[in-house]
Amino acid sequence: MSKKILPIAKPTITSWAWQASTFAILEGNKVGEEWIYSNYIQLVGNSFSNTVNIDFFPRCEVFFTCPLFLSQKVDRSFINSLKLDPLNLVKLCINNDSYIYLVLNLSHILNRPHFYHDLLIYGYDDTREEIYLADFVFKKNTHLKLFHIHNL
Numbered sequence: 001m002s003k004k005i006l007p008i009a010k011p012t013i014t015s016w017a018w019q020a021s022t023f024a025i026l027e028g029n030k031v032g033e034e035w036i037y038s039n040y041i042q043l044v045g046n047s048f049s050n051t052v053n054i055d056f057f058p059r060c061e062v063f064f065t066c067p068l069f070l071s072q073k074v075d076r077s078f079i080n081s082l083k084l085d086p087l088n089l090v091k092l093c094i095n096n097d098s099y100i101y102l103v104l105n106l107s108h109i110l111n112r113p114h115f116y117h118d119l120l121i122y123g124y125d126d127t128r129e130e131i132y133l134a135d136f137v138f139k140k141n142t143h144l145k146l147f148h149i150h151n152l
Helices: 017-026 030-039 076-081 086-095
Strands: 003-005 042-048 051-057 100-105 116-125 130-134 144-148
Touching: 003 086, 017 030, 017 116, 017 130, 086 100, 086 116
Parallel strands: none
Antiparallel strands: 003 116, 042 051, 100 116, 116 130, 130 144
16 A cells, blocks of 8 residues: 655635646745746736636746646547556556646536536545545635545
């Protein structure tokens, strides 16, 4: 049995799942904090119909523009071609010090019909049969969740 948990911090910004995941990873080390202070300095306003959306700049591209990340966008068909069950894929990535940022249908977890949401997977524990997920959006101060392997 094994266990591995990658470093993660409770992010200072949790307004969007992608930002929260980015900050959770970066705020765990000094270099990451310095990058945040050097790059998250502007607010951008976008008008959509009758509303205004205020967001930080840079936007979602941060996964690909931050020099501290090595990001790969992987297509589902490629993952399926590996012929690994989801749990082994998670372990393989975590054991190689790679966080997993993905969108999952959480309907069977939250008992809601087809609910898709961004999550960050940062560890696992075989003994406790748990996957470590980070979700900072739904409840104030929610930061770490455990997901039982049987549900994967």
